[in-house]
Amino acid sequence: xxxxxxxxxxxxxxxxxxxxxxxxxxxxxxxxxxxxxxxxxxxxxxxxxxxxxxxxxxxxxxxxxxxxxxxxxxxxxxxxxxxxxxxxxxxxxxxxxxxxxxxxxxxxxxxxxxxxxxxxxxxxxxxxxxxxxxxxxxxxxxxxxxxxxxxxxxxxxxxxxxxxxxxxxxxxxxxxxxxxxxxxxxxxxxxxxxxxxxxxxxxxxxxxxxxxxxxxxxxxxxxxxxxxxxxxxxxxxxxxxxxxxxxxxxxxxxxxxxxxxxxxxxxxxxxxxxxxxxxxxxxxxxxxxxxxxxxxxxxxxxxxxxxxxxxxxxxxxxxxxxxxxxxxxxxxxxxxxxxxxxxxxxxxxxxxxxx
Numbered sequence: 001x002x003x004x005x006x007x008x009x010x011x012x013x014x015x016x017x018x019x020x021x022x023x024x025x026x027x028x029x030x031x032x033x034x035x036x037x038x039x040x041x042x043x044x045x046x047x048x049x050x051x052x053x054x055x056x057x058x059x060x061x062x063x064x065x066x067x068x069x070x071x072x073x074x075x076x077x078x079x080x081x082x083x084x085x086x087x088x089x090x091x092x093x094x095x096x097x098x099x100x101x102x103x104x105x106x107x108x109x110x111x112x113x114x115x116x117x118x119x120x121x122x123x124x125x126x127x128x129x130x131x132x133x134x135x136x137x138x139x140x141x142x143x144x145x146x147x148x149x150x151x152x153x154x155x156x157x158x159x160x161x162x163x164x165x166x167x168x169x170x171x172x173x174x175x176x177x178x179x180x181x182x183x184x185x186x187x188x189x190x191x192x193x194x195x196x197x198x199x200x201x202x203x204x205x206x207x208x209x210x211x212x213x214x215x216x217x218x219x220x221x222x223x224x225x226x227x228x229x230x231x232x233x234x235x236x237x238x239x240x241x242x243x244x245x246x247x248x249x250x251x252x253x254x255x256x257x258x259x260x261x262x263x264x265x266x267x268x269x270x271x272x273x274x275x276x277x278x279x280x281x282x283x284x285x286x287x288x289x290x291x292x293x294x295x296x297x298x299x300x301x302x303x304x305x306x307x308x309x310x311x312x313x314x315x316x317x318x319x320x321x322x323x324x325x326x327x328x329x330x331x332x333x334x335x336x337x338x339x340x341x342x343x344x345x346x347x348x349x350x351x352x353x354x355x
Contacts, residue, residue, distance in 0.1 A: 060319055061271045061313070062266055063265050065174055069174060078141060080259060081137055082247050082248065092277070093113075093120075094120075094298050095197050097128070099129075105126045111299070115203065116200040118199050118200075120299065122196075124194075125190045125191050127191065131188075133219070140240070140244065160242070161240075164235070166182050170185075173264050174265060183233065185225075185236060186233055189225065192219045192223070193219070196216055199216065201213050217241045217242060218241065221239040221242065223239070225237075257280060263275055268313075270298065273298055274338070281338065281353065282338045284342075286338060287337075287353070288352040288353065290334070290336075292332060294311070311336060315327055323340060324341055325337070
């Protein structure tokens with residue numbers, strides 16, 4: 001990093017040189033894409049191919065799948081996440097911690113949004129992590145599949161309680177099937193049950209009046225662990241939060257987001273948060289979010305500088321499922337461009353989500 005001096009002219013020179021360096025790097029990248037292009041290939045297709053051919057030049061942010069992945073399970077449902085308009089405040093912020101090391105016990109994270117705010121608070125066991133939330137995603141996925149069968153007249157209407165075998169949880173979440181992994185699920189249930197999400201939103205009522213609605217609920221309402229004669233967990237029973245259950249079962253065609261199964265293989269917590277953000281904001285096109293805004297919505301306890309460093313590592317690796325990541329300069333600072341790999345930038349909006 002270049003140190004600042006007391007000379008304004010020197011600072012201006014540093015800024016200019018940095019900008020020229022960025023321009024030259026962009027030109028070099030564009031020249032390479034043009035040189036490597038095959039007949040009929042678009043620039044996006046060339047960039048994607050070159051990235052795939054150069055796997056390993058940058059540290060991967062996606063871990064290797066476990067050996068159990070080789071065992072095909074025909075009854076495994078697709079992966080879904082709640083994505084309706086009513087849950088948008090939840091999808092735009094991290095309702096869990098993104099760090100594996102920091103437990104954040106007894107802490108409160110507050111997100112101020114245009115129509116209200118969201119507060120995430122944790123108990124003495126620590127705040128639920130983005131990896132703990134995998135269990136919620138599994139419950140949402142099974143509930144969505146069960147509701148699809150119910151609407152097709154092929155099954156009964158499901159309830160809020162989800163009771164999977166521990167081995168099925170680890171397989172669905174693409175984790176190793178070991179004793180430690182099974183024991184960890186007990187702590188996962190405790191953290192999910194003691195991490196509370198409170199929302200306050202201002203909106204128009206049916207009579208036209210402006211009202212403020214405050215509500216809150218834990219990420220799961222309750223849980224039960226059934227262990228075998230050796231004291232090892234065998235089954236987990238959890239009850240989904242009422243708001244989450246309501247958004248899936250109400251309406252003929254609830255808006256749920258399909259999630260790529262490789263989401264479970266994304267190793268950094270920030271990487272998982274960025275994928276969820278891209279899935280909701282970009283969909284099948286693309287979206288642009290300011291680094292600063294992503295940092296504020298992530299609940300990160302680190303500095304913005306460290307957060308931006310991690311974001312740039314994600315961009316450099318560029319191995320996120322479904323989306324290509326790139327950086328461009330915006331009016332308030334660096335901007336993350338999340339581009340669906342099969343989409344054309346020419347068909348996308350140019351709005352940047354910033355603070």
